[in-house]
Amino acid sequence: MTISEIVHVYNRVGFGISAKEAKSLQGLSRTQLVSQLFNASQKVEPLTINLTELRNGLKGLNLKDREKIRSLIKDSVKKIHELNSAWLYKLGTTEQLLREKMTLFWANHFVCHDKNILHFEQYNNTLRTHALGNFKEFVIAISKEASMIKYLNNKQNKKQKPNENFARELLELFTLGRDNVYDEKDIKEAARAFTGWNHDLRGNFRLRRFQHDYGEKTFLGKTGDFGGEDIIDIILQQKQCARFICEKIYRYFVNDEVDASRVSEMTDIFYKDYNIENLLRFVLTSDWFYDPKNIGIKIKSPVEFLIGMHRVVPMKFEKERELVYLQKLLGQHLLFPPNVAGWKGGRNWINPNTMMLRLRLPSILLANGEIALDEKGEFEDDFQRFNDKRNRQRRLKVTPDWNTFYTNHTTITAAQLQQSLLTSPINTGTETYLEKLADQDLKETCIQLMSLPEYQLC
Amino acid sequence: MNRRDFIKQASLASTAMFLPKFVSGFNLIDSAVATGKKLVIIQLSGGNDGLNTVVPFRNDIYFQKRPSLAQQKSSLIGITDDIGFHESLVAHSDLYHNGELCVVNNVGYPNPNRSHFRATDIWHTASSANEYLQSGWVGRYLDATKSNSTAAIEVDDTLSLLLKGEQTDGIATKNPQLFFRTTQEPYFKKVVQHHDDSHLSEHNLGYLYKTMVTASNSAKYLYETSKTYTSKIEYPKNEFAKQLKQVAQFINSGLQTKVYYTSLGGFDTHANQINKQKRLLSVYDEAMAAFIKDLKQQDSFKDTLIMTFSEFGRRVQQNAANGTDHGTANQVFLIGKQLKKQGFYNPMPNLSNLDENGDIQFDVDFRKIYASILNNWLDVDATKVMRSSFTDIKIV
Numbered sequence: 039m040t041i042s043e044i045v046h047v048y049n050r051v052g053f054g055i056s057a058k059e060a061k062s063l064q065g066l067s068r069t070q071l072v073s074q075l076f077n078a079s080q081k082v083e084p085l086t087i088n089l090t091e092l093r094n095g096l097k098g099l100n101l102k103d104r105e106k107i108r109s110l111i112k113d114s115v116k117k118i119h120e121l122n123s124a125w126l127y128k129l130g131t132t133e134q135l136l137r138e139k140m141t142l143f144w145a146n147h148f149v150c151h152d153k154n155i156l157h158f159e160q161y162n163n164t165l166r167t168h169a170l171g172n173f174k175e176f177v178i179a180i181s182k183e184a185s186m187i188k189y190l191n192n193k194q195n196k197k198q199k200p201n202e203n204f205a206r207e208l209l210e211l212f213t214l215g216r217d218n219v220y221d222e223k224d225i226k227e228a229a230r231a232f233t234g235w236n237h238d239l240r241g242n243f244r245l246r247r248f249q250h251d252y253g254e255k256t257f258l259g260k261t262g263d264f265g266g267e268d269i270i271d272i273i274l275q276q277k278q279c280a281r282f283i284c285e286k287i288y289r290y291f292v293n294d295e296v297d298a299s300r301v302s303e304m305t306d307i308f309y310k311d312y313n314i315e316n317l318l319r320f321v322l323t324s325d326w327f328y329d330p331k332n333i334g335i336k337i338k339s340p341v342e343f344l345i346g347m348h349r350v351v352p353m354k355f356e357k358e359r360e361l362v363y364l365q366k367l368l369g370q371h372l373l374f375p376p377n378v379a380g381w382k383g384g385r386n387w388i389n390p391n392t393m394m395l396r397l398r399l400p401s402i403l404l405a406n407g408e409i410a411l412d413e414k415g416e417f418e419d420d421f422q423r424f425n426d427k428r429n430r431q432r433r434l435k436v437t438p439d440w441n442t443f444y445t446n447h448t449t450i451t452a453a454q455l456q457q458s459l460l461t462s463p464i465n466t467g468t469e470t471y472l473e474k475l476a477d478q479d480l481k482e483t484c485i486q487l488m489s490l491p492e493y494q495l496c
Numbered sequence: 497m498n499r500r501d502f503i504k505q506a507s508l509a510s511t512a513m514f515l516p517k518f519v520s521g522f523n524l525i526d527s528a529v530a531t532g533k534k535l536v537i538i539q540l541s542g543g544n545d546g547l548n549t550v551v552p553f554r555n556d557i558y559f560q561k562r563p564s565l566a567q568q569k570s571s572l573i574g575i576t577d578d579i580g581f582h583e584s585l586v587a588h589s590d591l592y593h594n595g596e597l598c599v600v601n602n603v604g605y606p607n608p609n610r611s612h613f614r615a616t617d618i619w620h621t622a623s624s625a626n627e628y629l630q631s632g633w634v635g636r637y638l639d640a641t642k643s644n645s646t647a648a649i650e651v652d653d654t655l656s657l658l659l660k661g662e663q664t665d666g667i668a669t670k671n672p673q674l675f676f677r678t679t680q681e682p683y684f685k686k687v688v689q690h691h692d693d694s695h696l697s698e699h700n701l702g703y704l705y706k707t708m709v710t711a712s713n714s715a716k717y718l719y720e721t722s723k724t725y726t727s728k729i730e731y732p733k734n735e736f737a738k739q740l741k742q743v744a745q746f747i748n749s750g751l752q753t754k755v756y757y758t759s760l761g762g763f764d765t766h767a768n769q770i771n772k773q774k775r776l777l778s779v780y781d782e783a784m785a786a787f788i789k790d791l792k793q794q795d796s797f798k799d800t801l802i803m804t805f806s807e808f809g810r811r812v813q814q815n816a817a818n819g820t821d822h823g824t825a826n827q828v829f830l831i832g833k834q835l836k837k838q839g840f841y842n843p844m845p846n847l848s849n850l851d852e853n854g855d856i857q858f859d860v861d862f863r864k865i866y867a868s869i870l871n872n873w874l875d876v877d878a879t880k881v882m883r884s885s886f887t888d889i890k891i892v
Contacts, residue, residue, distance in 0.1 A: 206626075294700075337700050367654055376657070377617055379628040385703055386630065389665035390645050390711035391655050397684055397708065462701055467692030489683060491691075491704035 039066060045458055046333045047322065049496035050291050051075055052135035053345040057450045057458035072322045076315065079137040079170060084163040085128055087120050089156060096156075096239065117155040121162070122365075122373050123358050129341065130348045136318070140169035142341065143290055144176075146380040148212060151373065152185035157241040158373070161185040173283065173312035177212065177270050184237035190378070197233045197251040205229035205269075207378055213273045215282040220258060227255040232266045280309035284317070291321060293332050294384045300326055334462030337387055338496050340368035343396060346496070347488060350459070351404055351443045356435035364434075367395055388494070400488035404438045440481060452476065452483045459487045462495040533873055534747055536802045537634070537658070537757045539619075540780065542612065542764035544806040545773060546826040547845070547856075549585070550599060554578040557812075557847040565769060565814045579844060584777035587785035588829070595838040597831050598891055600865060602845050604825030604858025608808065612764070612822075615807040620658035622863050622882055633866055633881055634755050635661030640880040646714045648755040649746065651739040658757055666755070667714050670742065676719035679712045688712045718751065725749035729790040736760045737783035744790040747800060754874060763806060767817035780804075788831070801873050801892055802831040805862070812847060813854050824851065825858035828865060830891055836872075837891045864889045 041060050048055035063071060095110050132138045144165045152158040161183045168176035180186055181204075187193055190204040205228035210216050234250030237243055255264045258272050273279055284304040285296055292300070303324075308317045321327055338346065344364070347353070355361045365371040369392055370381055381387075388396075447455065456472075464472070468490060475486060487493060552558050553569045555578075572580025573589045581589050591597035607625040609615045621629035631639075634648050639661040641647070648659050648666030659666030669675040679685070691705055725748045731737040739758045746753055760780055765772050784802075791797035809826030825845065845856040867886040870878035879885045 335700055337704070369654075376630075377614065377628050379630070382630045385700070386660075388704060388707050389655055389660065390707055390714055391665075391668050393704065393707040394678060394684075394711045394715075397687070398678060398681065401681070401683070465691050465701070465705060467690045468687060471686060471690035486683065490687065491701065491708055494704050495700060 039064060039068060039071060041457055042333065042461060043068075043328050044071070045461055046328065047071065047075075048135070049346075049461060050336075051139050051322070053129065053139075053342055053349050054496070055458060056350065056446050057454045058446055060458055061454075068323050068328075072319060075136050075322070076170075076319065079134040081134065082137070082163075082167050083132075083134065084166060085121070085125055086159065086163075087117060087124050087155075089117065089159065092117065092156060099239075111153060114155045115153055118153070118158060118373060119358060119362060121155060121159060122371070123355070123361055125162070125372055126341070126345070126361065129345045130352070137166060137169050140314070140318075141166045143287070144169055145372075146375065146383075147286065148180045148186070149375045149378050149380040150183070150185050150189045151375060152188060154185070154188075154241075157184040157188070157237075160241050162373075168314075170315045170318070171313075173308075173314055174270065174274050176314075177208075177274075178267055180212075181208070181232070181266060181270065182235065182237075182243035184241040184243075187235060187237050192232055192235050193237075195229060195233050195235065196246075196249040197230075198249075200226070200229045200233055200251070202226060202229040204232055208270075209273070211379060213270075213279045213282065214276060215278070218278050218282070219276050224257055227257045227264075228269045230255050231257070231264045231269045235266055274312060277305065277309050280312070281305045284308050287317065287321070289383075291318075292327060294336060297326075334460070334492075334495050336496055337384055338494055339381070339383060339387060340365060340370035340392075341372060342496060343368070343399075343494065347400065347403065350484065350488075352439040353403055354437045354439070356437070360434050360436070364399075368392055393491075393494075396494055397489050397491070400485050400493075402434060403436055404485050404488075406433060443481070443484070447480055450480070452480060455480060455483060456487055459484070460490070460492045460495075462492045464490075464492050468492070532754070532799065533875075534753070534796075534800045535755045535869060535874060536743060536800060537755065538780075538802065538804040539616075539757070539759035540763050540776075540804065540806040541616070541759045541761040542806075543615075543808045543810055543822055544763040544776075544826065545765060545769065545820050546806070546809040547812060548769070548773060549582050549777065550575075550601070550827055550844070551580045551582065552578060552844045552847070553580050555844075555847055561813045561847070563814070564818055565820070576840075579840075582774070582777050584774055585781050587781050587788070591788070591831055592839065596833060596835065597829060598835045598837050598839065598841055600828045600830065600841040600860055600891070601843065602825045602856060602859045603805070603828045603862050603865065604808075604856075605861055605863070606858075608824035608855070608858070610808060610822040610824070612807060617657060619805060619807050619862060620656060622866055627883075629883070630657070630660070631662050632656070632658035632660050634659050634757065635665060636881045637661075637755065637870065637874065637876060638664040638666060641874075641876055643754070644714070645710055646717055646751070646753055648757070649718075649743075649753050651742050651756065651758040656757065659755075666757075667718070669715075669718065670739065672715070672718040672722050672742075672746075676715045679715040684712075718746075721751050722746050722749045725794075727790050729786050729793065731786040731790075732779070732782045734779055734783070736779055737786060740783050740787040741790070744787055747791065747796050748794040765810070765819050766815065766821060767819040769814075769819040784831075798833040800832060801834075801869065802829075803865070803869070804829040804831070809856060811854060812850060812856060824853075824855040826856075828862070830865075832892065835892060841889075841891060860889065861886060865891065868892060 044060045044063050045055055092113055129138055150161055164179050164183055168179055190207050191201045192204040195201040195204060202225050206225050209220050209225060214220060230251045234246040236246045252263060254261060257264060257269055260272055285301050288296055288301050288304065304317060304321065307320050369387055375381065548567055551567045551572055553572055559566045569580060571583050573583060573585060574580050575589060575592060588597060605625060609618060609625055618625060620632045622633040623629040638647055645664055645667050650656055650659050650666060650668040651670055652668050653670055655665060655668040688708060722745050725745055727741055727744055731741045743756045743758065762776055788797060791800055805828045806826050808822055808824055810820035810823040814820055842860060849857060851857055863882060863886045867878035867882060868888045868891050870876050870881055871888050873892045
């Protein structure tokens with residue numbers, strides 16, 4: 039494989055690759071490289087943080103002890119920020135690139151948020167477990183997650199008074215896509231099938247029999263005493279479901295602009311058994327994946343951008359809060375999706391503000407540059423806190439590890455570094471300017487390359 | 497572009513050319529006249545308790561439901577025989593008596609959402625409760641008028657959904673000088689200077705370069721224009737007042753920007769509401785007093801419309817912690833010199849007809865207010881901005 043192809047694959051299934059590593063993989067064929075990627079992602083390594091104290095706090099909890107509950111919720115919310123940094127660091131170091139990249143993908147598909155860290159951590163790991171598995175098992179598992187049950191109000195979905203929120207999003211966002219195959223009546227019937235799907239305090243799934251509607255339902259033309267699993271089964275029998283997922287995967291891994299014939303090839307494969315791994319193997323080994331028109335043209339998400347830099351020059355944030363702040367400024371605060379539809383992605387990441395920030399961020403993070411440090415107020419902030427926030431210009435407390443960078447780049451030239459950092463064609467004016475900067479330290483070159491519009495693409 | 501739009505844009509462009517904007521220290525007193533009408537949007541974030549802001553002090557239900565929170569007549573600023581303003585709203589009561597305030601009661605939408613995030617999204621995107629839009633109505637205003645980014649400014653460091661369009665996004669900046677300085681870093685400047693325009697395509701790379709150039713030009717424009725005006729009015733010393741002062745500086749310096757947005761947070765008063773709300777409302781009212789004085793002194797008030805909203809009101813029944821929980825419909829304030837409807841647009845909430853949660857029922861859809869502002873104040877066809885058509889209620 040050529041270096042540019044190797045960098046391309048790693049950009050899409052991971053967060054880029056170092057010039058040295060890319061060089062070492064040159065001897066492999068596509069099939070070999072792709073197999074290697076899947077092998078590396080075999081194992082499921084859950085994302086965990088220390089929650090012992092919270093778990094102990096739950097033991098023997100008196101549900102009438104409001105003060106205790108309030109303090110538990112407060113601790114829980116703090117822990118969500120901890121899970122956020124832990125996730126980012128995991129992305130920065132993981133060997134299971136494909137699994138982690140797919141976990142990110144699914145987190146923006148089965149969109150969810152929860153204040154309960156015990157449930158939310160479990161939900162996050164369910165994404166990871168099924169990321170490359172069978173889509174049907176995945177949908178069932180997600181529908182039974184406590185966080186999801188709360189997020190889409192299935193907790194309030196009872197036989198006497200059905201709540202349609204979950205059923206609606208299951209069809210519209212998770213499986214079939216808006217205005218496809220189903221109508222309002224199907225939503226109502228599906229909602230009935232999920233009545234009583236609930237969870238216990240620890241986050242285990244519980245079917246509340248007295249709230250479940252055991253009656254006959256008619257859904258997508260079929261009639262029976264359907265339960266939730268039956269509904270999911272009927273949905274997946276629709277080819278539209280496979281098409282919907284394939285199109286989303288195409289846009290995520292290949293190109294924002296969908297090529298209908300490629301998506302249709304993918305759909306035929308996926309519809310057979312809903313095996314996610316097989317589908318991805320097909321995409322990553324097909325010739326069209328390596329077509330130059332699909333290389334270096336996708337706008338990186340903020341997470342891809344941050345982790346991509348981190349994988350070249352490892353960074354350590356002294357203050358978790360500052361890492362959160364950066365994510366907010368860039369427009370993607372992991373674990374805090376904007377709404378149930380998730381982040382829109384593509385050009386929506388970019389506006390004059392985020393663009394300027396992205397171009398300046400390498401020098402802010404890696405060369406001690408300054409940044410305005412004012413956070414938007416939270417809804418819950420009291421006025422005192424709101425007013426304490428002044429216009430501040432500060433240096434982030436972040437330490438870049440240049441030693442690791444130099445160790446990994448001993449035999450690498452500036453041109454090779456450029457090849458591994460930029461896969462997009464370069465604007466001619468910019469290229470001329472870059473040539474003038476040749477013959478400087480590799481560190482400077484690295485920061486400059488990362489500060490280009492071209493580096494925003496992968 | 498139709499003929500009307502063309503003439504409008506052409507006349508804007510020509511007046512703009514004659515203004516020596518970049519002469520520093522030269523104060524353009526009447527430049528606001530040349531830059532047309534402005535809209536300032538203020539969000540009282542967290543859900544302001546509207547019922548304790550504009551108070552029906554003769555309503556028995558109000559007192560029954562709020563044993564420890566109800567505002568007594570003696571502590572209110574009397575407005576009509578049975579309505580009083582919260583004691584903090586001193587400037588607003590003056591505005592009311594001057595015919596410069598319109599209170600629209602019970603503003604909301606069907607199937608209201610009680611989450612801060614979701615309700616804010618609904619207000620920002622002008623969507624219905626079950627619709628998830630990813631662009632804001634001000635952003636779509638930029639799209640519909642083919643304006644550039646500087647036509648809408650959020651005085652903050654990050655951009656809210658409100659100002660995100662399908663094609664064009666507004667600009668977020670709290671401090672134009674700081675914003676400008678970041679574009680003046682040597683390397684950034686060099687890349688902006690050296691890039692080759694002729695190679696900018698419609699592809700993503702072209703889009704990135706264009707956005708970079710927009711950012712750079714906008715920062716320069718905002719900084720160099722706004723520095724020509726310095727306010728002589730004394731503002732209270734707090735962050736919100738500072739933001740309004742910045743908006744006044746933008747407006748009075750003759751910036752072409754049409755829409756400004758800023759917010760004041762902390763209104764989520766689940767517990768011990770009385771003192772918190774009192775303090776917050778005086779921060780809001782005092783800053784507004786200075787802001788309006790600033791605009792009036794430069795004669796730009798007549799071309800400025802201010803709209804204050806909150807993502808929802810609060811439950812009528814108070815809770816056990818001397819606070820109130822998330823509610824639904826709420827009042828909106830419209831402030832300006834050219835209001836078609838002054839005082840109260842519609843009657844106070846009907847507290848004997850609450851919804852199943854015990855919340856106020858809406859009677860004016862918030863999108864009708866937007867439509868009215870778009871049609872009659874910003875001179876754009878509201879149907880181009882809103883997803884569906886809403887009756888224009890002719891307030892402005």
